[in-house]
Amino acid sequence: MAETHHVTLADVARAAGVNPSTVSRVLNGRAPVRPDTRARIEAATRRLRYHPSRSARSLASARTWTVGVLLPDLANLMHTEFLRGAQRTLQARNFSLFICDGQLDPAVQEAELTRFLELRVEGLIVTRSFTLTGLLEPFVEAGIPVEPAELFEPDEGGPRDRRAGSLAAFRHLYALGHRDVAVFVHERADAPVRSREMRSRLESIARARDEHGVRGAVHVVPIGDPADCAPRLRALLAGDDAPTALIAGNDWMTAPLLGAVQELGLAIPEDVSIVAYGDSRWAAAYRPPLSVIRYDYHEEGETLASRLLVRLGEAADAAASARGLVPDEFLERGSTAVP
Amino acid sequence: MAETHHVTLADVARAAGVNPSTVSRVLNGRAPVRPDTRARIEAATRRLRYHPSRSARSLASARTWTVGVLLPDLANLMHTEFLRGAQRTLQARNFSLFICDGQLDPAVQEAELTRFLELRVEGLIVTRSFTLTGLLEPFVEAGIPVEPAELFEPDEGGPRDRRAGSLAAFRHLYALGHRDVAVFVHERADAPVRSREMRSRLESIARARDEHGVRGAVHVVPIGDPADCAPRLRALLAGDDAPTALIAGNDWMTAPLLGAVQELGLAIPEDVSIVAYGDSRWAAAYRPPLSVIRYDYHEEGETLASRLLVRLGEAADAAASARGLVPDEFLERGSTAVP
């Protein structure tokens, strides 16, 4: 590689005619330093364009002021929202983030977690952590707090209750007169379709069905490859109990499902009603505007970050417990109608 | 913070009954080591779950094996594509990435660039770099190669020619019979609307107009806030030379523009033709499917990464020069029609 030259703290000390430790003190704003020596040092810092080495700093201080965030899929707009929520909260407390794009690939995610370990992140925020249990052990062992998203506890009415939205959506559909519905879920190599989250979603369906005395079918359609979506849908519509309403089981599923509906030339909501998962500018600008199950990912990011800060001893407990209940909700727009 | 415990190389050495330097050697696969001592060391490494400290490693070796990527807006799917292209190429050569979300905010971007400097990235990949010229100087001075995207040289037929797509799009529109068109561009705090890229896009329009002998208006509509989109469009349609075709000037603009069209209750393509910028699953699944100017961001990411590797002395020149010409293209789908 081309030789890079980096100014060191010693350079600054020499230029300012002081001892390196004094430079360190003004850098860290610690201890009293005489105004004029401080000024001299700051001038030298600027003049030499000095940028302290993070490596040296964290090696010496045993702190990295860094948190790792593992996102299963950066191309998912909901995850970006989540990330920004976390970033906002953490940066306010002087932490910076290492962001990792999981690319929906467990191997990639494993490699990145190892990198986080080597980078000595002080905390970790992960989503879909149920798929990573084994990989998170080293963090726990090393005493690094891990804050997992989407690990809600429906039975205990946990803080991240994600049933409200589905429940409202299905009540809405059954009230409209739908009988047979299909939920398209993302079946990933790294996750069982019947995750806890999914299971609770299905419970919501069951509850709404009972309430409306409906006996229709609930098709659960696992999709690995977006291209499978159209054929699966076609088969479903040709079979018994053909669904009149199609639900995206999670945020990844929305676009592929819409693509399939498009490919089959179905009108929305005349031929089929659609409930999307995850609100975004695209969902609102779609034609017709999509009825969605909306979840505040930004807030979830902030919440997890706050909890992490508490566990790191960098924030009072109150801040985190003030947050907590982030239910999802159903937004009716134009894609759902009487079958 | 809760105390974290990290295993050190010395711990491994002790456990394996060898000198630390020997452990270092097997870690780095350097120098000959006797198979049985290697085995003993590897066993100890695994048993203790040793993960070398990146800080210590890069401090001692003066290498970080790290490249910074500054994306103006992580919520932009095109940028994610770009990122993955770069990541793929760089990881193949043992580099890892520090990803930064610019959040469309110059202040954020400046802060992150400073962090990259402290992190001692060995290279930098940025997009929209024309807005950052001042901020990139420290990198250049330090001898850190910077690879800028979207800094094409239209006059010289440079490697990243982005005129072909616009030209094709406008020829298409004028051939259909459109006379007055409007280009919606993202006016950002950190960038002049008339960027080099935009200027060349306007040149494409002029050329297509001349070819078709059209004398109609070309409205250029700078939008800062998505909410401004609908009122601006309404005014435009009520005024003289009302456009019959609306073009998104860049990838950020597409969704806001569609939202505005939706809000005004305009039919696509009956009332207005739409040309979107940037292809994605959403664009293809839209109703009607959107005619788009498509650009291969993944390839662009790979190209920039390859060039960077050459400059870092980590790849032969041939690899990078084999790449280069990545023109954009126009994809006609259902959102453009006779006015």
Added chain:
DNA sequence: CTGAAAGCGCTTACAG
């Protein structure tokens, strides 16, 4: 208020 010294966890010549 400032300096001198030891040490953080590695790598890398240099001996042997």
Added chain:
DNA sequence: CTGAAAGCGCTTACAG
């Protein structure tokens, strides 16, 4: 093939 030593650029008690 392996060990002992110095050093990377900082921070942090400890003196003064």
